[in-house]
Amino acid sequence: MKMSARNHFAGTVAEVKKGQVMAQVTVDIGGGHRIKSAIFSESVDDLALKPGDKVTAVIKSTDVIIFKD
Amino acid sequence: MKMSARNHFAGTVAEVKKGQVMAQVTVDIGGGHRIKSAIFSESVDDLALKPGDKVTAVIKSTDVIIFKD
Amino acid sequence: MKMSARNHFAGTVAEVKKGQVMAQVTVDIGGGHRIKSAIFSESVDDLALKPGDKVTAVIKSTDVIIFKD
Amino acid sequence: MKMSARNHFAGTVAEVKKGQVMAQVTVDIGGGHRIKSAIFSESVDDLALKPGDKVTAVIKSTDVIIFKD
Amino acid sequence: MKMSARNHFAGTVAEVKKGQVMAQVTVDIGGGHRIKSAIFSESVDDLALKPGDKVTAVIKSTDVIIFKD
Amino acid sequence: MKMSARNHFAGTVAEVKKGQVMAQVTVDIGGGHRIKSAIFSESVDDLALKPGDKVTAVIKSTDVIIFKD
Numbered sequence: 001m002k003m004s005a006r007n008h009f010a011g012t013v014a015e016v017k018k019g020q021v022m023a024q025v026t027v028d029i030g031g032g033h034r035i036k037s038a039i040f041s042e043s044v045d046d047l048a049l050k051p052g053d054k055v056t057a058v059i060k061s062t063d064v065i066i067f068k069d
Numbered sequence: 070m071k072m073s074a075r076n077h078f079a080g081t082v083a084e085v086k087k088g089q090v091m092a093q094v095t096v097d098i099g100g101g102h103r104i105k106s107a108i109f110s111e112s113v114d115d116l117a118l119k120p121g122d123k124v125t126a127v128i129k130s131t132d133v134i135i136f137k138d
Numbered sequence: 139m140k141m142s143a144r145n146h147f148a149g150t151v152a153e154v155k156k157g158q159v160m161a162q163v164t165v166d167i168g169g170g171h172r173i174k175s176a177i178f179s180e181s182v183d184d185l186a187l188k189p190g191d192k193v194t195a196v197i198k199s200t201d202v203i204i205f206k207d
Numbered sequence: 208m209k210m211s212a213r214n215h216f217a218g219t220v221a222e223v224k225k226g227q228v229m230a231q232v233t234v235d236i237g238g239g240h241r242i243k244s245a246i247f248s249e250s251v252d253d254l255a256l257k258p259g260d261k262v263t264a265v266i267k268s269t270d271v272i273i274f275k276d
Numbered sequence: 277m278k279m280s281a282r283n284h285f286a287g288t289v290a291e292v293k294k295g296q297v298m299a300q301v302t303v304d305i306g307g308g309h310r311i312k313s314a315i316f317s318e319s320v321d322d323l324a325l326k327p328g329d330k331v332t333a334v335i336k337s338t339d340v341i342i343f344k345d
Numbered sequence: 346m347k348m349s350a351r352n353h354f355a356g357t358v359a360e361v362k363k364g365q366v367m368a369q370v371t372v373d374i375g376g377g378h379r380i381k382s383a384i385f386s387e388s389v390d391d392l393a394l395k396p397g398d399k400v401t402a403v404i405k406s407t408d409v410i411i412f413k414d
Contacts, residue, residue: 001139003196004163004181004273005134006105019366021226022245024385025135025142031100036075037133038338038367038385040199040231040245043142047137056136058141061178062269062314062407063132064106065074065341066094066349067125068116070346072403073342073370073388088159090295091314093178094349107160107178107269109300109314109406112349127348130385131200131245131338134272135142143272144243157297162316163273169238174213175271176298176316176407185275194274200338200383201270202244203212203410204232204280205263206254208277210334211301211319211411228364229383232280247337247369247383250280265279268316269407281410282381301411307376312351313409323413332412339408340382341350342370343401344392 007059009035013051018044025049027057076128078104082120087113094118096126145197147173151189156182163187165195214266216242220258225251232256234264283335285311289327294320301325303333352404354380358396363389370394372402 011029023041028034035057049055080098092110097103104126118124149167161179166172173195187193218236230248235241242264256262287305299317304310311333325331356374368386373379380402394400 001274001276002185003275004175004177004185006178006181009102017366019226019364021224021229021231022366024130024366024387027135029102031102033078033098033100033102035128035133036130036385037135037142038130038200039135039142040144040243042231043135043144047135047140047142049135049137053137058134058136058272059104059128059132060270060272061093061105061107062176063128063405064104065127065403065405066096066106066108066112066116066118067127067346068118068122068348069346070343070345071392072344073382073384073392075385075388086159088157088295090293090298090300091159093159093180105178106349107407108349109312109351111300112351116347116349127341129339129341131383132198134196134198136139137141138139147240155297157295160297162268162297162318165273167240169240171216171236171238171240173266173271174268174316175273176268177273181273185273187273187275191275196272196274197242197266197270199231199243199245201266201336202242203265203334203336204234204244204246204250204254204256205265205277206256206260206279207277208412208414209323210413211313211315211323213316213319226364228362228367228369244280245338246280247282247381249369250282254278254280265410267408267410269314285378300406303411305378307378309354309374309376309378311404311409312406313411314406315411319411323411325411325413329413334410334412335380335404335408337369337381337383339404340380341403342372342382342384342388342392342394343403344394344398
């Protein structure tokens, strides 16, 4: 399966913080990089997300801002 | 300066493709990872973005989707 | 494979309009509903998107606005 | 009134789950389709959203990802 | 009609730059503030957007980043 | 430092409502305008956000919807 979204980062779930409605998931993608994601707690349950899981973080290019000094 | 957005990736501009209104900017963030961004061509001009520039790609956590096999 | 994004609509590509950088893809999801997507023209090429293709449109719940009369 | 956002789905609120800050709203748009939205609990109160309400879910095309097998 | 999105700015269209697929619309919201929007050129046509038009720019709170020195 | 995002609004934090995972931050940008933002409670802590703080709200143009009567 292919997707239009251009940014895919394979990694390992480092932390899952679940609230009533929303959850914060931290993914270690190696090279000292971590990606944080705000998703429904329902999605955490549905994917049974827990530390150590192999996952992929996906980001649409329209959501990337560029900064330059 | 600090920002609420949690995902910051320092890198080097690898490619800039400018259209009439929108542009596609590719940033090499090391470790074999590239991030693509869709921004205004006006922003490319305003930041004078060109290959080799040191930049930071920033992504809000609400824009990150998690996939699991 | 499962994903955190909650909104998936299976459908058929109805129209692809490709610009220099960005493209407009229209997907017929049945029931009189159409979904339009703004993606890179590069993604159209990479997925070889054309009218008649079976695709799935995916939307993160944080991107859905609710209106009420 | 017209809006630039291209994706509008009229439906009926099926479920509202309110947390301290964020809420999860599920809208039945017919044809077996449901759309989930993450909004402020404040917005749920402001719109007095409850199951059975007639609403419209709106999505900007820049937020739609296309998948193809 | 009420909407869940919390940020609404009434203003006047200052400039419309139309590309093949995407357009850049600048809205003057007074007080020296301008808001720029990236929408489909199709939407510009559908709303017949032109300088001088009275419009409202709407932004979902999940899309707002906070910076602090 | 310059950024590709086109919409920057300097203002003063008017209110911070912190939940377990997400927070709602209201920024007064003058001229009777307020901007609300949904960010991680972790970000509120990291930036030590509190009423009275001078901040800037930043919005990417791809996230702005235009309405016209």
